[in-house]
Amino acid sequence: xxxxxxxxxxxxxxxxxxxxxxxxxxxxxxxxxxxxxxxxxxxxxxxxxxxxxxxxxxxxxxxxxxxxxxxxxxxxxxxxxxxxxxxxxxxxxxxxxxxxxxxxxxxxxxxxxxxxxxxxxxxxxxxxxxxxxxxxxxxxxxxxxxxxxxxxxxxxxxxxxxxxxxxxxxxxxxxxxxxxxxxxxxxxxxxxxxxxxxxxxxxxxxxxxxxxxxxxxxxxxxxxxxxxxxxxxxxxxxxxxxxxxxxxxxxxxxxxxxxxxxxxxxxxxxxxxxxxxxxxxxxxxxxxxxxxxxxxxxxxxxxxxxxxxxxxxxxxxxxxxxxxxxxxxxxxxxxxxx
Amino acid sequence: xxxxxxxxxxxxxxxxxxxxxxxxxxxxxxxxxxxxxxxxxxxxxxxxxxxxxxxxxxxxxxxxxxxxxxxxxxxxxxxxxxxxxxxxxxxxxxxxxxxxxxxxxxxxxxxxxxxxxxxxxxxxxxxxxxxxxxxxxxxxxxxxxxxxxxxxxxxxxxxxxxxxxxxxxxxxxxxxxxxxxxxxxxxxxxxxxxxxxxxxxxxxxxxxxxxxxxxxxxxxxxxxxxxxxxxxxxxxxxxxxxxxxxxxxxxxxxxxxxxxxxxxxxxxxxxxxxxxxxxxxxxxxxxxxxxxxxxxxxxxxxxxxxxxxxxxxxxxxxxxxxxxxxxxxxxxxxxxxx
DNA sequence: CTTGATTACTGAACCGCTTCATGGAAGCCT
DNA sequence: AGGCTTCCATGAAGCGGTTCAGTAATCAAG
Numbered sequence: 230x231x232x233x234x235x236x237x238x239x240x241x242x243x244x245x246x247x248x249x250x251x252x253x254x255x256x257x258x259x260x261x262x263x264x265x266x267x268x269x270x271x272x273x274x275x276x277x278x279x280x281x282x283x284x285x286x287x288x289x290x291x292x293x294x295x296x297x298x299x300x301x302x303x304x305x306x307x308x309x310x311x312x313x314x315x316x317x318x319x320x321x322x323x324x325x326x327x328x329x330x331x332x333x334x335x336x337x338x339x340x341x342x343x344x345x346x347x348x349x350x351x352x353x354x355x356x357x358x359x360x361x362x363x364x365x366x367x368x369x370x371x372x373x374x375x376x377x378x379x380x381x382x383x384x385x386x387x388x389x390x391x392x393x394x395x396x397x398x399x400x401x402x403x404x405x406x407x408x409x410x411x412x413x414x415x416x417x418x419x420x421x422x423x424x425x426x427x428x429x430x431x432x433x434x435x436x437x438x439x440x441x442x443x444x445x446x447x448x449x450x451x452x453x454x455x456x457x458x459x460x461x462x463x464x465x466x467x468x469x470x471x472x473x474x475x476x477x478x479x480x481x482x483x484x485x486x487x488x489x490x491x492x493x494x495x496x497x498x499x500x501x502x503x504x505x506x507x508x509x510x511x512x513x514x515x516x517x518x519x520x521x522x523x524x525x526x527x528x529x530x531x532x533x534x535x536x537x538x539x540x541x542x543x544x545x546x547x548x549x550x551x552x553x554x555x556x557x558x559x560x561x562x563x564x565x566x567x
Numbered sequence: 568x569x570x571x572x573x574x575x576x577x578x579x580x581x582x583x584x585x586x587x588x589x590x591x592x593x594x595x596x597x598x599x600x601x602x603x604x605x606x607x608x609x610x611x612x613x614x615x616x617x618x619x620x621x622x623x624x625x626x627x628x629x630x631x632x633x634x635x636x637x638x639x640x641x642x643x644x645x646x647x648x649x650x651x652x653x654x655x656x657x658x659x660x661x662x663x664x665x666x667x668x669x670x671x672x673x674x675x676x677x678x679x680x681x682x683x684x685x686x687x688x689x690x691x692x693x694x695x696x697x698x699x700x701x702x703x704x705x706x707x708x709x710x711x712x713x714x715x716x717x718x719x720x721x722x723x724x725x726x727x728x729x730x731x732x733x734x735x736x737x738x739x740x741x742x743x744x745x746x747x748x749x750x751x752x753x754x755x756x757x758x759x760x761x762x763x764x765x766x767x768x769x770x771x772x773x774x775x776x777x778x779x780x781x782x783x784x785x786x787x788x789x790x791x792x793x794x795x796x797x798x799x800x801x802x803x804x805x806x807x808x809x810x811x812x813x814x815x816x817x818x819x820x821x822x823x824x825x826x827x828x829x830x831x832x833x834x835x836x837x838x839x840x841x842x843x844x845x846x847x848x849x850x851x852x853x854x855x856x857x858x859x860x861x862x863x864x865x866x867x868x869x870x871x872x873x874x875x876x877x878x879x880x881x882x883x884x885x886x887x888x889x890x891x892x893x894x895x896x897x898x899x900x901x902x903x904x905x
Numbered sequence: 906c907t908t909g910a911t912t913a914c915t916g917a918a919c920c921g922c923t924t925c926a927t928g929g930a931a932g933c934c935t
Numbered sequence: 936a937g938g939c940t941t942c943c944a945t946g947a948a949g950c951g952g953t954t955c956a957g958t959a960a961t962c963a964a965g
Contacts, residue, residue, distance in 0.1 A: 232686065234951055245915045250953060260913060277686035281623040282951030285920045290619070292667070292689075304653050305646035305864075306848045312643035318670040327689065329630070330668045332656040348570065348615035351630075351665065455852035485852040492854055510644045514793035514823040515853070516830050526643075572921055583945045588923060598943060620921030623950045 458482025
């Protein structure tokens, strides 16, 4: 009734434990027949490698870590993370690697987790998300020597490989599109200002707007919740000169913004154009359906996972260019009124 | 530069490895002073238990498993899972226990994961979600002898402890409320028919409606996506006698239903009352804000985790009664038109 | 036929921790 | 004083793998 071990296999096959280990790990040192015989026995008695034993002798633990660092109540709403996770999973499953997940309130806790995971030998590496400006996690992880990939702009990733897609290019696409529709006052409801990608978008936004003759381009920062998205929208729409288009940093805020517009009896898209970001199914469920920046989040999760596995395996990160995002026009954008 | 081990501590403290082990695990066998001295040294040199070594000698691995079995694209939209996870995490963090997460396409794969996890000694137990009618996972997990708790109705959990809250009671609350508002034709847009809780709600719904004189009470089954929610709503609202109220099995479908009503120029709540389920922030972002069944999902996740930890620790599951759900009326429900 | 390389396999050490059998010292009782 | 626990602490075995040094056998080359 006890779990079979390689010693059991060795006994039945009449060979040594070492030979069994070689046979089952595809390493040279045993003949093809012996290998086949051993594999057959392993199969027959339902042997599985004991993870602990294996990792104790210095091998991989076949698990990677992901720490999400946002207050719990914000996490649920953002379809982003769940999609990212399912993408990561898809890739990991192929290598029968497991995912350790932890949700923490702040970076300090997150760093403690990395220390612990790596110290205890619980993971082979980790994926870092939500890169901040001057992110404290990066130097710690570098020092730990734990393999890690960062999802976000390479500028903040230090020596860690970063998988990313060119957000500035999409943002340009969005603004060019809106500018071409005649919008000259475009607002942006952005996410957490501490996040690196928020800063990058902020900067690009103002540059591109200036360049394209979009004279007014206010930015409001939020915590990504619908509530704050609604509040920011209300403020923007109540100001003396109100924007004719608003670009949101996620979908939930875009939906909230849409509701505020309706509440204020503004017609979308006739009087206000709305662009969402991330394009979760949410965008298509509301009326009008939201024009949005769409990016394949599961694919980018898969890409990050693949890169990490390569890094763990060979020490080389491989390709870092992620799947590109693009603008998907739907019903919430229209020409600006003269 | 190598990680310190108990042998290092033993050397510095001038005692044996065994003594160190006893000291650090709070077990009798060492004097108070020695214990303190050993702990101080451990602290000083930054010792952490090697997980693999510990679990190899039969101790706990301090990790529990959670397998989500829904197609990836449905997972993201449902804030439910992310909230559940963050609730579980909150509880686990206190016991510095980790969470292994896996997303699989079907029950067969899920069962394979449990076999693997338990076989490899990767987890101490698991939480089973999305109980199906005649769920094949239950007997497998029972046979494996892996500690597990089920979130869902005890009727389907076999000998496994089930943490649950009384859904029938809330459903009754909803229908009584709608009936009191004069609704006599209430539709229900339900989730996956294979899920046990869908069946339970289905049955309760028809019974309670009959009992309360709600003469018509059609049910449409969906896959929980906004798309199918919209389609079901469209069909219901296009039928000869259309319902004056619709109860949805999740929020995203309720929002989709709201959009369909708007699209069909039906006023919500004047002409159609809408009730959502789960009450994610989504419900409050749309106009009108959705009346919804609200339940503290993180709390129920925490409860499940707590129960599992107790089960692992003592073999006894402890309390099984979860936090109750209740109806939270907002703007999407109103008296039926005469 | 010797030499050297290669192949197939063994035996033992080792990874870091837990735990059990053992033993010495101290304290209590009669 | 001798015999009894009780308390602290030790040493070694063992968990289930990996891996390295070593060995015997086979084979090609010189």
